[in-house]
Amino acid sequence: xxxxxxxxxxxxxxxxxxxxxxxxDQRIEIFKELFQSKEHPDAEMLFYKLKxxxxxxxxxxxxxxxxxxxxxxxxxxxxxxxxxxxxxxxxTPHYHFICTKCGTIADIHVxxxxxxxxxxxxxxxxxxxxxxxxxICKHCLEEK
Amino acid sequence: xxxxxxxxxxxxxxxxxxxxxxxxDQRIEIFKELFQSKEHPDAEMLFYKLKxxxxxxxxxxxxxxxxxxxxxxxxxxxxxxxxxxxxxxxxTPHYHFICTKCGTIADIHVxxxxxxxxxxxxxxxxxxxxxxxxxICKHCLEEK
DNA sequence: AATTTTATTAAGAATTTTTCTTATTAAGAA
DNA sequence: TTCTTAATAAGAAAAATTCTTAATAAAATT
Numbered sequence: 001x002x003x004x005x006x007x008x009x010x011x012x013x014x015x016x017x018x019x020x021x022x023x024x025d026q027r028i029e030i031f032k033e034l035f036q037s038k039e040h041p042d043a044e045m046l047f048y049k050l051k052x053x054x055x056x057x058x059x060x061x062x063x064x065x066x067x068x069x070x071x072x073x074x075x076x077x078x079x080x081x082x083x084x085x086x087x088x089x090x091x092t093p094h095y096h097f098i099c100t101k102c103g104t105i106a107d108i109h110v111x112x113x114x115x116x117x118x119x120x121x122x123x124x125x126x127x128x129x130x131x132x133x134x135x136i137c138k139h140c141l142e143e144k
Numbered sequence: 145x146x147x148x149x150x151x152x153x154x155x156x157x158x159x160x161x162x163x164x165x166x167x168x169d170q171r172i173e174i175f176k177e178l179f180q181s182k183e184h185p186d187a188e189m190l191f192y193k194l195k196x197x198x199x200x201x202x203x204x205x206x207x208x209x210x211x212x213x214x215x216x217x218x219x220x221x222x223x224x225x226x227x228x229x230x231x232x233x234x235x236t237p238h239y240h241f242i243c244t245k246c247g248t249i250a251d252i253h254v255x256x257x258x259x260x261x262x263x264x265x266x267x268x269x270x271x272x273x274x275x276x277x278x279x280i281c282k283h284c285l286e287e288k
Numbered sequence: 289a290a291t292t293t294t295a296t297t298a299a300g301a302a303t304t305t306t307t308c309t310t311a312t313t314a315a316g317a318a
Numbered sequence: 319t320t321c322t323t324a325a326t327a328a329g330a331a332a333a334a335t336t337c338t339t340a341a342t343a344a345a346a347t348t
Contacts, residue, residue: 021295021296022294022343022345023344023345024344026296026297027296031233034231034232034233037233038251039248040230040249041230042231042334043229043334044334056297056298056299058297058298059335060298060299060335060337061297063229063336064296064336066231073235073272075232075233075235076231076232076233076234076235076274077229077232077274078226078231078232078242078274078276079224079226079228079229079230080222080274082224084186084187084188084223084304084305084306085187085207085210085221085306086184086223087184087185087186087210087213087220087221088178088220089152089175089178089219089220090220091219096222097264097270099268104183105183105184106267108261108263108264108267110261114258119252120241120252123241123252123277123281124243124280124282124284124285125280127279127280128220128277128279129275129277130220130221130224130275131273131275131276132222132273132274132275133267133270133272133273134270134273134274135267135268135271136269137267138267139268140268141269165324165325166323166324166325168314168324168325168326171325186305187305187306200327200328201327202327202329204306204307204308204327204328204329205325207305209325227306227334229335
């Protein structure tokens with residue numbers, strides 16, 4: 001049970017080692033806290049929870065670490081990594097490819113909306129379905 | 145061609161009337177600008193473009209109007225309406241139901257990832273797929 | 289084990305995005 | 319035309335995130 005956590009931490013340590021990243025208390029504790037949480041916490045929630053264990057922890061470290069982890073693919077960011085609110089007046093069924101480098105958003109038009117499990121509608125009153133495919137666009141890939 | 149815009153503006157005006165909302169120049173021009181744009185603009189991009197047509201336009205009005213339109217379902221917001229970055233260490237295939245009222249995020253686990261059209265992978269280097277179902281959760285619905 | 293190198297951190301300032309406050313304006317009703 | 323009040327402009331304020339700099343500590347080297 002709790003071994004799953006240890007296993008995951010071990011994995012994380014290996015990834016850090018492989019990437020020549022240092023294994024710090026902050027990194028380990030932030031990961032542990034997030035892994036054990038089921039509430040999809042934000043930086044401040046983690047900060048509050050970890051403050052007792054790491055008294056001089058700074059919020060900036062949490063932001064930085066979460067960014068690093070998300071970049072590594074060790075954790076998932078639930079929010080769209082868009083720094084600003086973006087809008088679209090096109091209401092026909094389509095999704096978005098978001099380039100995380102240049103911020104360009106491209107439409108992916110489809111014949112009809114993806115089929116989703118019925119369970120979704122049991123969660124509450126569904127207002128909209130937002131499918132974002134994040135990555136690096138062709139243009140940015142060529143620049144590299 | 146350009147008639148599609150006029151048609152859409154007519155629709156918008158009707159919706160405003162039905163909802164006892166005033167039909168202001170600002171609202172019409174913001175909608176027109178967004179509808180004609182294919183770049184999924186943010187508030188500032190719209191502000192810059194509209195400034196010449198409406199010299200004393202304020203950025204606040206744009207934010208307010210876009211919010212109103214999104215609420216009405218007249219436009220779509222591409223970013224997640226999460227005000228803060230939120231994270232998840234669970235990497236098994238699942239999606240998120242986000243309550244736009246209380247901010248709770250609930251997991252929707254699925255057997256496997258949704259099938260997406262191949263076209264997606266032609267857009268660039270896909271890093272992750274983020275499916276957010278937004279709405280009002282059961283708990284909030286009962287409170288009302 | 290001690291020393292060195294340098295990545296990471298803490299602290300707080302700064303920046304960025306968005307929202308709020310208040311007086312003014314103008315849409316639509318009377 | 320006048321009246322009512324929703325919507326706006328302007329700028330202040332708030333909220334979230336990132337940056338700057340000096341200090342710390344991880345891990346490589348001696």
